[in-house]
Amino acid sequence: MTTVAAYAAPAPKAPLERTTIERRAVREFDVLIDIKFAGICHSDIHQAREGWGEAIFPMVPGHEIAGIVSEVGPGVTKFKVGDRVGVGCLVDSCRECDNCKAGLEQHCTGGSVGTYNAIGKDGEPTYGGYSTHVVVDENFTVRIPDGLSLDVAAPLLCAGITTYSPLKQWGAGPGKKVAVVGLGGLGHMGVKIAHALGAEVTVLSQSLRKKDDGLKLGADHYYATSDPKTFEELAGSFDLIVSTVSAPLDFGAYLSLLKTGGALVNVGAPEEPIALNLFSLIGGNKTLAGSMIGGIAETQEMLDFCAEHGIGSEIELIGASEINEAYERVISSDVRYRFVIDTATI
Numbered sequence: 001m002t003t004v005a006a007y008a009a010p011a012p013k014a015p016l017e018r019t020t021i022e023r024r025a026v027r028e029f030d031v032l033i034d035i036k037f038a039g040i041c042h043s044d045i046h047q048a049r050e051g052w053g054e055a056i057f058p059m060v061p062g063h064e065i066a067g068i069v070s071e072v073g074p075g076v077t078k079f080k081v082g083d084r085v086g087v088g089c090l091v092d093s094c095r096e097c098d099n100c101k102a103g104l105e106q107h108c109t110g111g112s113v114g115t116y117n118a119i120g121k122d123g124e125p126t127y128g129g130y131s132t133h134v135v136v137d138e139n140f141t142v143r144i145p146d147g148l149s150l151d152v153a154a155p156l157l158c159a160g161i162t163t164y165s166p167l168k169q170w171g172a173g174p175g176k177k178v179a180v181v182g183l184g185g186l187g188h189m190g191v192k193i194a195h196a197l198g199a200e201v202t203v204l205s206q207s208l209r210k211k212d213d214g215l216k217l218g219a220d221h222y223y224a225t226s227d228p229k230t231f232e233e234l235a236g237s238f239d240l241i242v243s244t245v246s247a248p249l250d251f252g253a254y255l256s257l258l259k260t261g262g263a264l265v266n267v268g269a270p271e272e273p274i275a276l277n278l279f280s281l282i283g284g285n286k287t288l289a290g291s292m293i294g295g296i297a298e299t300q301e302m303l304d305f306c307a308e309h310g311i312g313s314e315i316e317l318i319g320a321s322e323i324n325e326a327y328e329r330v331i332s333s334d335v336r337y338r339f340v341i342d343t344a345t346i
């Protein structure tokens, strides 16, 4: 075991503070990663504040990890010391179920292990990326291509894959009209990736406050959802809508914006259930679907795609002492577009 520095929430809703944690000794198939950058995902806040239910404390959040391999176990074949690597939302799974075999480790029926706020197969709690080092099995570590800087790559490990996976799965590409709801950490990645996939991209945001940014990020059109005329004008317009907001949304209104046979895929995770009139699905053979991050192979595919297209996250780099302030700013949507912690400041 090695003692390393970290930022942790000692209890639900408590501010995060500097502390030390134990990382396991490197096992046969493990890599030790010298973490350089860790993104702040809205789900870090949901979990640190128990918005999604009871959680494990102390909690070291962080599942957007980018760093350099500094030690490898004797059985490791995928990585060597000095490699640029990332870790996303998962650090283990059963590896035997149908979903694991199909590369859908995030849906492992034997129980996948979250990067933090989870119990590993060794019975120990997992701690995330707000830390200087992490030990991860090589099969849950991905390669960050040379073309991507580690700071702007970190948020791809959650925000990038969360939007890439549904866009790919639901056919975003040339000739398709795709809307992205919300221009935050997830949404801005959705816009960049949908644009790079060749789709005609529309941002549906509460206001026009970020319109200039949206167009620069690759959107072709930008509408304010606070304006009721938007829903009249865009009725029946889209092949695919990806909703990235984690506040409750009027899904019925958004379904009315789909073409016949279109799909609305939700990747946001509001804390409250929603009500939906199912006639908004029946009329027009529409699909309301969900999508949760992506598997390990797909995460690698996403990183390679982003490197090829020069796509990183738009970030605000912060020191670790600014984490609590950053949390408040994420909640009030005051970040363009992802906070990334420089872990050298921990």
Ligand SMILES: [Zn+2]
Binding pocket: 041, 042, 043, 044, 063, 158, 159
């Ligand atoms: Zn996340």
Ligand SMILES: [Zn+2]
Binding pocket: 093, 094, 095, 096, 097, 098, 099, 100, 101, 105, 107, 108, 109, 110, 111
């Ligand atoms: Zn499994």
